[in-house]
Amino acid sequence: MKTSQFDIFDSADDNALEAIEKRTKLSAGEKDRLFEASMEKLEKMKAAQSCDIETTPEKENLSQSGEKIRLRRYIPVISAAACLIAVIGISGMLISLNNRDNKPKTDKPVSSAVVSLPTAENSSDTSPSKEKPSASVSEADTNTSETDSSANSSISQPDEPTQIHLPDSQVEVTQNDGDQQGNNDDPQPTVDVTEPSQDDQKTVEHRADGDNTDYDRLVEYERWTINFKYYYDVLDLYFAKANIPHDDTRMWFDDSGKLVPMEASEDDPSSFDCGYYLVTDTNYKSTEDIKQLIGKVTTGSCQQEWTKTLLGSSAGNGGKPLYADIDGSLYVGIAPIGGTSYIWTDDTPLISDMTDSSFTVKVPYQAYPNSDIYYLKMYVIKGSDDTWRISRTEKQ
Amino acid sequence: MTGEKYSQLYERSPEEAYRALFDEYCKYVYAIAFSKLRACGTAEDTEECVSDIFAEVFFRLxxxxxxxxxxxxxxxxxxxxxxxxYYSLNAKTGDTVSLDSGEISDLVSDSDTEHSAQRSDLSAELAQKIDELGEPDSTIVVQRFYYERSSADIASDLGMKPSAVRMRSARAMKKLKKALEKDGYTL
Structure with a gap:
């Protein structure tokens, strides 16, 4: 079996180049920039050509000897520059030697240890001791370190590169976030999670008695289904998690600068994409916002399940939470082929089994990669605070 | 574009002729420059090379x-x-091989011609299979895995969501792998 990679297109032949060319995308801005740069270079080439023509008596031979002529013109300049550099260099050396000779012996130990020449006593010793220089060096080292440490204390360190680092301790805290969810005493709106009994689930048709009650209720339900947006949002956070606006360039790196993977899939060519990205959606600034959103539309076991799924450490994708607070910002773990992706279709949700306190909604959606239309049945119940929440879902 | 057409445009307005030529061939030139410099240069190096190329083309024309x-x-x-x-970049990064060093022998191979022909076959095969993916998948694959552009950039160009680009690129790669495996290649 022969192995091929995309670098096979490097120095490709004309046929392959054409295939690549068709798929080459250059934005209008990039094109303009390239064109302008080309024009600038063209102007320079023209200017250089006219300059050459002016200084060259044999115009007819310009095209053949242009390079030589250009070089010849620079020879005096280069020679003068070289002489100048040599003179400056020699002067500098002389000055530094003079300074060294005149330097008092009360210089800093570091300098004296490093640059001190052997004294008459030392030079008379034909078998130079290794201890003396080492003692001198160690003294110098000590002083150097003192000097350095004082320098360090007064000079602020340059800023770290703008990579995202998170100490391990924070990682653990973040990953345990979901586990702590169970102990979370935040006052979430409470609703009665008892599922309506079969007796309560009378349909609208059975209750129709000529007044507008059922119609009003239907309107209310339908109006509520508009608020499915919130539930869609929650589901989007999971199923189509990459849909959440995020900054593709701001990824989470560990202390060693290594990408923290969302899932380890070395076989997957796109696995380098699997990491945590900074969420830029202003609706979600932290995992707390996601928790609140889940609380807004779900209740009971459904709420717990979704919280655990989105924020818990036991979530899929290698045990990593899908969302994590990193350095005070919210990050989303993106695994491009880590499961089915859902796209909501435009069909109207189907409402059935309506009662005073509950109804079910079937929402059509398209799931990739299967590309079939499915229905998600949601059991919606009304809590004591008169808000509707989803208590259970079923994929159909 | 033909030389005659270019001359006509040039007589009317040199600027217009430059721009028309640039618009027609900029992607082609970019693809050539990128294919040579991909392994050793940055995007800026490629862009600089493209502008050098066009400047020379205009100058000569x-x-x-x-x-x-x-x-x-x-x-x-x-x-x-x-x-x-490519050579100037490699000279800067020290990736050149001295003729005096023993390394030069590593570069010499009896099967160079055979290897070159194989590469040509492979690239043609891959290009064809990418073509067969259809749009927008073929563009996504080339942009993602050859040009190594981010999903967000590709999405912005194609008017799609980054997630959709990721999804499509993953599926397209699977398809591509299968198609190549059938013909005895692995990707």
Whole structure:
């Protein structure tokens, strides 16, 4: 079996180049920039050509000897520059030697240890001791370190590169976030999670008695289904998690600068994409916002399940939470082929089994990669605070 | 574009002629420059090379009357300029091999011609399979895995969501792998 990679297109032949060319995308801005740069270079080439023509008596031979002529013109300049550099260099050396000779012996130990020449006593010793220089060096080292440490204390360190680092301790805290969810005493709106009994689930048709009650209720339900947006949002956070606006360039790196993977899939060519990205959606600034959103539309076991799924450490994708607070910002773990992706279709949700306190909604959606239309049945119940929440879902 | 067409445009307005030529061949030139510099240069190096190429093309066309299709003429300049750039970049990074060193022997191979022919076959095969993916998948694959552009950038170009680009690229790669495996290649 022969192995091929995309670098096979490097120095490709004309046929392959054409295939690549068709798929080459250059934005209008990039094109303009390239064109302008080309024009600038063209102007320079023209200017250089006219300059050459002016200084060259044999115009007819310009095209053949242009390079030589250009070089010849620079020879005096280069020679003068070289002489100048040599003179400056020699002067500098002389000055530094003079300074060294005149330097008092009360210089800093570091300098004296490093640059001190052997004294008459030392030079008379034909078998130079290794201890003396080492003692001198160690003294110098000590002083150097003192000097350095004082320098360090007064000079602020340059800023770290703008990579995202998170100490391990924070990682653990973040990953345990979901586990702590169970102990979370935040006052979430409470609703009665008892599922309506079969007796309560009378349909609208059975209750129709000529007044507008059922119609009003239907309107209310339908109006509520508009608020499915919130539930869609929650589901989007999971199923189509990459849909959440995020900054593709701001990824989470560990202390060693290594990408923290969302899932380890070395076989997957796109696995380098699997990491945590900074969420830029202003609706979600932290995992707390996601928790609140889940609380807004779900209740009971459904709420717990979704919280655990989105924020818990036991979530899929290698045990990593899908969302994590990193350095005070919210990050989303993106695994491009880590499961089915859902796209909501435009069909109207189907409402059935309506009662005073509950109804079910079937929402059509398209799931990739299967590309079939499915229905998600949601059991919606009304809590004591008169808000509707989803208590259970079923994929159909 | 033919040399005659270019000359007509040039007589009317040199600027217009430059722009028309640039618009027609900029992607082609970019693809050539990128294919040579991908392994050793940055995006800026490629862009610099592209502008060098066009400057030379315009400069030459100013003084020489070109006839017939200009694509071959442009391709020749582009390839030569890109190769020069490749060497200058490698000289900077020290990736060159001295003729005096023993390393040169590593570069010599009896099967160079065979290897080159194999590469050509492979690239043609891959190009064809990518074509067969259909749009937008073929563009996504090339942009993602050859040009190594981010999903967000591709999405912005294609008017899609980054997630959709990721999804499609993953699926397209699977398809591509399968298609190549059938013909005895692995990707």
């Amino acid at each position: 100013d003084s020489e009357k070109a006839k017939g299709e200009l694509k071959g003429f442009i391709a020749t300049i582009a390839k030569r300029r890109a190769i020069n750039k």
